[in-house]
Amino acid sequence: MAFHRLDENDMRALESIVSPERISAGESNLHLHSMDQTHHKGYLPEAVLWPGSTDEVSAILRLANQRRIPVTPWGAGTSLEGNCCPVAGGIVLDFQEMSRILAIRAEDFQVDVEPGVTYKDMNRTLARSGLFFPPDPGANATIGGMIANNASGIRTIKYGATRDNVLRLTAVLADGRIIRAGSRSPKSSSGYDLARLIIGSEGTLAVVTEATLRLRGIPEGFSAAVATFDSVRRAAEAVYGIMAYGLTPSALEILDDRALRYINREREDPLPEKTTLLIEFTGNNEAGLAEDLGRAREVCEENGCESFRQGVGRDERNRLWETRHRFGECFIRSHPGLDVLIMDAAVPLSRFPDLVERAVDIADEHGLESCVSAHAGDGNLHLNVAGDMSDPAFFHSLTRAYDEIVTFAVSLGGTATGEHGIGIGKRKFMQLEHGEGMEVMRGIKRHLDPNGILNPGKVLPEEVEGSGDIP
Ligand SMILES: Cc1cc2nc3c(=O)[nH]c(=O)nc-3n(C[C@H](O)[C@H](O)[C@H](O)COP(=O)(O)OP(=O)(O)OC[C@H]3O[C@@H](n4cnc5c(N)ncnc54)[C@H](O)[C@@H]3O)c2cc1C
Structure with a gap:
């Protein structure tokens, strides 16, 4: 092209x-x-x-x-x-410059926004109406970027990813045509779902200029606990046990002992440097919340947890989630001058213990120092690695480990990316994951953007003519 x-x-x-x-x-x-x-x-x-x-x-x-x-x-x-x-x-x-909140329709749990508003700013405004937009990635992303990447975060286990919380889009096609996809109705069986096609397409099919988002009421009550384990596999098995029990936590996050070491460098009150499972239930029924936490405790103990601390108060709970939220930034800050890779893969929940254990082993086998931060309740692993990409030995080890981990996740019936998207880095896995579906995707791209002008070089594996390298 x-x-x-x-x-x-x-x-x-x-x-x-x-x-x-x-x-x-x-x-x-x-x-x-x-x-x-x-x-x-x-x-x-x-x-x-x-x-x-x-x-x-x-x-x-x-x-x-x-x-x-x-x-x-x-x-x-x-x-x-x-x-x-x-x-x-x-x-x-x-x-x-397009970051306005256009209308809050609290009676319908909806908000209309322009794509440039960040979800944190938007949620601060919505909180005055007792409402929030649940997907919450670890960085202060814009709604447009979240829609394009189908971002998610620690609340996805209960409320879904961005795609599950967008009702309607205004989008501009490559040739300048303006379309409206979806509706303000909470459900619809009308035609092909163009909104969901555009969501997650990383700006390669259309440019989003307005969105109607589905909101939830901010829950009043919560129960939270911190459990520690002697291995990441046991923590992952406890996660599976909690979900298999039919409990509906609002967050289930794993940080391994190595991640805790980075976190403690920035915390005044250090946490035990053990593989840690953060558990939270939210709702308005205190007895029900306590009961759910009690059951989660039983499951953790059956899976050999070393400690289970419940009765976490509101301030501590907020600090814990802030810490979890900021882990990505903390990891980047901990490696000044180095390149950071936050690997992202997701599998069916029953295979999550296999993925997380094997991924850590693969990184170790390639001599890479890694740590785990996982949206475990969604079967979504992040393996964090830092190093110097211009060092051929590091680059070689990292590439091989990355390929092995993603290929393993796909072989378990999973996906190359749970939430970060394909971008440039994951294009090489598209054929492996989607097979014959790739031709359909190419056809959609050709139809909507025949000249290939929208975010070229992303998602589809085809090379594009690069003109703008930084010298
Ligand atoms: C420390 C850290 C932690 C993170 N944690 C998470 C996490 O927990 N979960 C998660 O999902 N992600 C996470 N991310 C990744 C990132 O924050 C998300 O992918 C986010 O959705 C990107 O939003 P953005 O506004 O920065 O978009 P950008 O990075 O600017 O763009 C993202 C994509 O959206 C396209 N795009 C932007 N605006 C539009 C538009 N209006 N119309 C069409 N396409 C558009 C761009 O072309 C690009 O393809 C993390 C990132 C960091 C740095």
Whole structure:
């Protein structure tokens, strides 16, 4: 696919669509929009645009499609697989100027937002109405980025991922057409589900300019516990036991002993450096919450937990979740100057103990120092590794370990990515995971974006012509 490099005529045409302060080809802006938050190398775009409306996005895409200029949407740039890196140069569309909460319809548990609002800012506003949007990734992502990556987090076990909590989208297609997908009804059997097709497509099929999200009431009560285990396998088996019992926790997260060491470097009140299972139930019935926690305790003890501390108060519980939330950032901070890889794979729950145990072994066999932070209740493993990618020995070990772990997860009936998306880094596993389905995906891409301008070089394994490498 040959792309056109932006020339002066293109810049003038773009300047007639957005006001001059919302377009930049300045070096620092190009660098700020060249890479996400991991090891993937940077690619310079040729211009950054901050659109202010759906109509502006439509006009930009119409022009870009006619001129065959790549367009990469950009939220907060917190992706972990190179999802927002503009590998073929062209235009980056940054949604910072489209970050309004358009309407809160508390009576229907819904909110209409623009894509640039961050979920933390949005949830702070919604809390005044006693409501929240449950998917909560560990970084302060935008709603547009969460929709595009189908992000999830510690509450997904109870409330689902982003895809389960979006009702309706306004999206702009590659040729500038504006579509509305989904409806405000809580359910629908009407036609092909275009909203769900766009969600998780990483900006490769359409650009989202507005979304109606499903909200939940903030639960009043909770019961929480911290259990420790002598191995990550036992902790994972306890997770399976809790779910198999039919309990419905609001969070079930594993951090292994090595992860706790990083966490303790930043905590005033250190936690035991043991593999730890964080358990929480939420609801409004105190007796029911206590009963559920009691059952979880039985399951943990049957699986050999070394300690089970319940009766965690509100302040401590908030601190624990804050710690869990910030673990990714803490791991990155702990390795200044090094590249960080947060591996992401997910399997059916019954196979989660096998995945987590084997993944740690594989990393050890390749001489990699790793630690586990897992959304265990979703069968979703993160194995965190840091090192210098320009060191050929490290790069070789990491690549082999990564390939073995993801291939193992897929062989268990799982997926190459539970929540971070395919981006650049996971494209090589697409054929393995989707087989014949890949041709259908290619057909969808060809139909919606025949010139391949939308976020080229992502999701599908095909190579694209790269024009914007950082020297
Ligand atoms: C420390 C850390 C912890 C993390 N923890 C989690 C976690 O627990 N769970 C999780 O799911 N993720 C996690 N992530 C990954 C990341 O935060 C999520 O993938 C998030 O959804 C990215 O959002 P963003 O706004 O930063 O989007 P970006 O990174 O800017 O973009 C993500 C993708 O969305 C596309 N995009 C952005 N806006 C639009 C739009 N309006 N229309 C169409 N496409 C668009 C981009 O092109 C790109 O493909 C973590 C990241 C970090 C750094």
